[in-house]
Amino acid sequence: MLDTEPHPAIQAWREVEPRRAQPRLVEAIQHRRRSQVYRLRWPGDGGSIIAKRCRRPMTIVEQTTYRAVLPFADVRAPAYYGYLDDATSDPADPFAWLFIEDLGPHRYAPGDAAQRSRLARWLGEVQAAFLAPDARRGHTLPVRDAAYYQRYLRRAIDELPALAAERSFSGSLPVLVKAVVLMLQSLQEQWDKVVATFAGVPMTLVHGDCLPKNIHVVPGPAGEVVPIDWGNAGWGLPGSDLGQSTLLLGRTLIGEASYEEYANALQPVWPECDAALVRRLATLGRLLWSIKVIAMSVPGFRYDSAAKVEQILSIYSSVLLTSLQDVHWAEFEGQG
Ligand SMILES: Nc1ncnc2c1ncn2[C@@H]1O[C@H](COP(=O)(O)OP(=O)(O)OP(=O)(O)O)[C@@H](O)[C@H]1O
Ligand SMILES: [Mg+2]
Known part of the structure; x- marks a missing residue:
């Protein structure tokens, strides 16, 4: 689209870089109420950049990650x-x-073995760089600890039954809501294992929403695999992003990740880290992600059609169910 009126993204870029030649073309990539993403292009082969407009608190986390945190790694x-x-x-x-x-x-294709190992190495290098507390000092990012996820767990357990009653859902939806609440309650009963796991492993930089849609493959012979969309980043559980990277939502549920390569990258700074531990942390990472997205969806479910609520909730509930089936709490006893 050729804009004659300056697009808001171009106006904003002008304020950031008033002296540079201005982009002329704006391509809308994604337009949602909570975030809008554009590609700004310069004429000819003058290149392009991405402009993202999003809620300020998330934008500050994402900006901090790109500006100050990732360059350290x-x-x-x-x-x-x-x-x-x-x-x-x-x-x-x-x-x-x-x-x-x-x-x-x-975008990242988790079915491609070469891409899987590049991602495991990328995450391994970054997360190894931040395992030492000294490396985290001086960077202000939120903490994604057990208490953070427990707040989402409580919210989902409290709010889902209230939502079902308020909307008087019919058909298979009330059964689905009930099943999700039961799974969340069973997770709450095991929460001491989650707390012990967090206590037993060092924290590191986590992406927090490291799904395939948020990982890009850079064009070129190296084909680097790079996570984008860092608005949920913080200090959290190693291995959790690797777990989320297998989630192709709505399709074959859980793919594989290169647990071994990730463990190899972490071993120099964390000798106890092996592929079996990474696999457990990855499963927990998927589980925690599913709690958060379920809890965060409930306010929107008040206004969505019942069909949409059912579609979204069944996708998230299958991640929750599969992760619960894979988690084997006994292996989490005395973690770390
Ligand atoms: N640096 C980038 N390079 C190329 N494309 C990008 C870049 N940043 C964002 N995009 C494109 O814009 C889309 C949306 O960006 P992003 O994931 O950051 O936004 P979001 O609103 O947080 O998305 P969602 O909640 O759907 O994950 C991405 O899926 C990708 O296609
Ligand atoms: Mg995204």
């Missing part, structure tokens, strides 16, 4: 180009702009 990551508070947004629900390198359109 010295890996291939999108270059950071700028940040701007969106002065036009509602002060009660502020948004901000983030400008980063365009990594191109290719």
